[in-house]
Amino acid sequence: MNPNKVVREAVSKLTDLPNIGKASAADLKLLGIEKPDDLVGQDPYDMYERLCAITSTRHDPCVIDVFISVTSFIQGDEPKNWWAYTAERKRMQSGK
Numbered sequence: 100m101n102p103n104k105v106v107r108e109a110v111s112k113l114t115d116l117p118n119i120g121k122a123s124a125a126d127l128k129l130l131g132i133e134k135p136d137d138l139v140g141q142d143p144y145d146m147y148e149r150l151c152a153i154t155s156t157r158h159d160p161c162v163i164d165v166f167i168s169v170t171s172f173i174q175g176d177e178p179k180n181w182w183a184y185t186a187e188r189k190r191m192q193s194g195k
Contacts, residue, residue: 102168102178110135117178118168126162127169129153138173144191146170163188 102117110116113124116135130149132138143166151157167184 102180105172105178107172107178116169117172118165118181123162123165126150135169135173138170141166141170143167143170160188160192161185 100115100117100119105115105117111134113119113127113132113135114121116138119127127138130146130153132141143163146166147158147160147163150162161181164181164184167188168179168181171184172178
């Protein structure tokens with residue numbers, strides 16, 4: 100869902116989360132995440148590695164940004180566009 104349209108109190112299914120559409124919801128389900136609360140305690144980088152392993156495909160690193168956006172949201176952060184997390188991902192991946 101577009102982050103500008105997310106209403107935290109109305110989030111009940113995966114596609115209610117910021118930046119999650121049908122394809123991303125399907126990816127989350129592959130990871131065993133069936134509902135938003137299943138994201139509590141999840142590590143977005145681990146989620147990405149697991150997804151790549153499950154699908155035997157190296158996904159675009161922007162998928163990590165989407166995962167950061169939803170795990171941050173579920174921890175209480177405001178909904179933001181996935182690209183707001185790109186710099187954080189690049190910083191983490193560079194080890195700086």
